[in-house]
Amino acid sequence: MVDYQAVMDFVSQQEDRMFSVLRDMVLIQSGSYNKEGVDRVVRLISGFFSDTPFHIKEIPQDKFGNHLLVCTEAARVSHKSILVTGHTDTVFPEDTTFNWYREDEERAYGPGVIDMKGGLVVGMFAMKALQHLGLSEEIPVRFLFNSDEEIGSPSSRQIIRELAKESKFGFVLECGSLDGRIVTGRKGKIGIRLLVEGGAGHAAFASEEKPSAILELAxxxxxxxxxxxxxxxxxxxxxxxxxxxxxxxxxxxxxxxxDVRYTEPSQREIILSGLERIVGESIIPVVKSKYRIVSERPPMPQTERNRRLFEVIRDTGKKIGLDVNDEFRNGVSDANLIAAEGVPVVDGLGPIGDLDHSEREYMIKKSLPERTTLFTLSLIESWKRKGEL
Structure with a gap:
């Protein structure tokens, strides 16, 4: 029997500390290319878990910030675990003037407050709640804090995919939408660089078929x-x-x-075939073109298994008075990488807010403890019902 009241009481007791940790984390500048700042966030998180029996492993990186893997005791012996991911980097560069944190009665403001340091706080306190309830020895959770999601996860994508292969299902703590929806599907994304090469010359003496790379590109x-x-x-x-x-x-x-976005895996080849045809056909015969894929995340289809995992969260929300619905999002996240391994995954479980990727980013404060309670109980209920998933 899941003790819902015990979870709600724990989160309520920890609420002030949750906002304190959020503030400390937001005030560390951790743009994707600011390795020193991202590493400071990792050290903060490691310190947060230092009084737990969890296994804490820092994964050093040369170019980007270090990654961090935190595992419950049960995850050290279980073949299949619950995978949780959240990123420590933000989109804001090191020299940004958006380097402050403030709160009013209803909202908290700051860089990454919902994208996604608020989500990290949700997951961190959910892990602490499992320990407090004596469940971390029973429920195997692996929580990866990766440092480079905002730039396509170049150094962490393989780690995520390998962890996904060892997981029963996954949760990603990106922010929830303003109406409280969580994510059961996402589009895929391809980032492409198109290169065109013609011939230089003086514009005053150009022929009718001048080999202009810009004209061909147009x-x-x-x-x-x-x-x-x-x-x-x-x-x-x-x-x-x-x-x-x-x-x-x-x-x-x-x-x-x-930038290419698509819904179904089969659409990838259709799009690339069309692009190859366009690139291969030159309007100006002597001008040549080529393209290369610079980043990519596969789509996250709204599968039946994702739906069943969502239903666990929806049912859990009803028991604590939260109305939870799902959505398909056009944007991508590390959930796409988990889905690519055939593992059911649900995203958007972080706190609710809006205007992320801008200097007006904000969180609705009451959603931080609400989502922490929901996520903690969802970890418990989903593992209890893992046979159905």
Missing amino acids: HKIIKIEALNDVTAGISVNVGTINGGTGPNVVAKNAEAGI
């Missing part, structure tokens, strides 16, 4: 944008362009940055 952009298919859930956006050396010079080189 033709290609129109065709690439035509790959959009809103009905099918496919979005293709040419978001950056660069090229040329001056107005009086025919551009030898040009490039574009392209």
Whole structure:
């Protein structure tokens, strides 16, 4: 029998400390490329768990911040565990002026307050709650704090996928939507760099078929944008362009940055085939083009197993007076990597807020203890019902 009241009492007793930890974490500047700052966040988290019997392993990195893996006692002996992930980095650069934290009666403000240091606090105190209740010896949880999610998880993606293979199911603590929905599916994403090479020359003496890389790129952009298919859930956006050396010079080189989002795994090849056709066909015969994939996350389909895992959370929420619904999100997260291993996963379990990735980012304060209670109980209930998942 799950003691719901004991969980709610623990979270209530810890609420002041939760906001204190959140404040301390937010005030550490931890942009993705600020290794020193991200490592300070990792040390804060390690210190938070220093009085527990949990296994704490720091995973050193040369370029990016270190990762941290925290495991309950049960996870050290169990073949299949619950995987929890959350990232310690933010989108804000080291020299940002958005380097403060404040609260009013209803909201907390600061860089990463919901994306996703608030989610880290939810997971950290849920782990402490399991220990307090004597359940950390029974429920195997592996919590990976990774340092580079905001830039595509280049150094942590393989760690996440390997941990996913050893997991029964997974939870990701990105923020919840304003209406309280959590995530059972996400689009996939491909980041592409398109490179065009022509021939330089003086603009005053250009021929009719001047080998301008910029002109060729302009033709290609129109065709690439035509790959959009809103009905099918496919979005293709040419978001950056660069090229040329001056107005009086025919551009030898040009490039574009392209963001692709899609819903179904099968759509990936359709999109890339269309792109390859566009890249391979030159309007200006002597101009050549090529592309390369610079980042990628596969889609997270709304599978039946994801749905069953969500239903555990929904049922748990009802018992504590929280109305929980699910949604499909266009954005990506590390949940996409877990889903790629065929492991059921639910995301968006962090606190509720809005305007992340901006200097107006805020959290609705009451959602921090609410989501901590919900997540703690969901860990307990999902492991209890693991045979159904």
